Amino acid sequence: MxxxxxxxxxxxxxxxxxxxxxxQKNKLPRITVRVLIKDFLQYIFNAEKGILNLLKGLATRPGHVVTEFAEGKRKKYFNPFSFLAICVAFMVLMNSWIKPYAAISAVPKEYVLDRIPGEETKDIYRLTVKREAQIQGFFNRNMNFGTLITAPFFAFFLWLFFQRRGRNMAETAVAFILLTAFISMVHGVLISPGLAMTRDSNIHSYLTLAAISMESFYYAWGLKKFFGYKTSGGYFKILLVLWLAGLIGMVLILVFYYIYVYHGGASIVLQYL
Ligand SMILES: [Zn+2]
Known part of the structure; x- marks a missing residue:
């Protein structure tokens, strides 16, 4: 029947x-406490299995994982957005716990104020200090969302340069997001404690730079197979495009910084610092 x-x-x-x-499954049992517990455990177990699969794959064969994902093996792994959300949440927790970022003081330095002759210039300087701390604070608090903003930016650049390799922009974005999520996780565990320890020394910036460089190697490793390259030439092409995009992003940030923080008073303020 x-x-x-x-x-x-x-x-x-x-x-x-x-x-x-x-x-939906045919012949579902009626919801009972037993069924509820069974469903719950199954959900957790499946999610965990998916996440562990994904983490393991991204650690050992990132190119294979992102390629498989783009080509339709989606049930085997975890949904990339859920994965990203979990990784970012993890990073937020880690960062709010160990606080790896250098804090910038919002208090203007007395000796700089003494050097500045006019009251008008002093005000420009005070505003600069305030805005600098504001931006730094914003980035420290929203570092993880910064990661989210950079993903479409980098994906666009990668697509622009490698569109002939047969991947569309959305596929490229998903591949980039999977790699980014994994990097956030690793960053939270391995790099953030080091950044926290060196917060007040010069090593902090070097460590940040070293971490970013290492991360770009990982992206290139993961994307080489994704874009169908078999030689190391492809690897370096991807690396170059990533660095180019990073450079352009940095220039954009600097321009914004210059306009907003120094609000046209850069030439006036910078000579007294
Ligand atoms: Zn149905």
Whole structure:
């Protein structure tokens, strides 16, 4: 005897385990505490298995994972956005716990104020200090969202240069997001403690730079197979495009910084620092 699916009303023949219309399991048991617990455990277990699969894959064969994902193996892994959300949440927790970023004081330096002759210039300097601390604070608090903003930016550049390799922009963005999520996780565990320890010394900037360089090697490693390159030439091409995009991004940030923080008073303020 044929029955209608309780979820979407499609007719389901007795032999079918799943509804052909919506994929819901035929013959669902009534919800009981036991079923609830079983479903919950199954969900956690499946999610964990998916995440562990993804983490392991991204650590050992990132090119393979992002390529497989783009080519349709999606159920094997975890949803990339959920994965990114989990990795970013993890990074937020780690960062709010160990505080790896250098804090910038919002208090103007007395000796700089003494050097500045006019009251008007002093005000420009005070505003500069305030805005600098404001921006630094914003980036420290929203570092993780910074990661999210950079993903489309880099994906666009990669697509621009490698569109002939047969990947569209969305596929490129997803590949980049998967790699970014993994990097955030590794960054939170391995790099952030080092950054926190060197917060007040010169090593801090070198360590940041070293971390960013290492991360670009990882991206190139993961994207080489994704863009169908078999030689190291492809690897270096990807690396160059990533660095170019990074450089352009940095210039954009500097321009914004120059306009907003120094608000046209850069030439006046900088000579007294
Ligand atoms: Zn159905």
């Amino acid at each position: 044929q029955e209608a699916c309780p979820n979407c009303n499609t007719i389901v023949s007795p032999g079918q385990k799943f509804c052909p219309g919506c994929g």
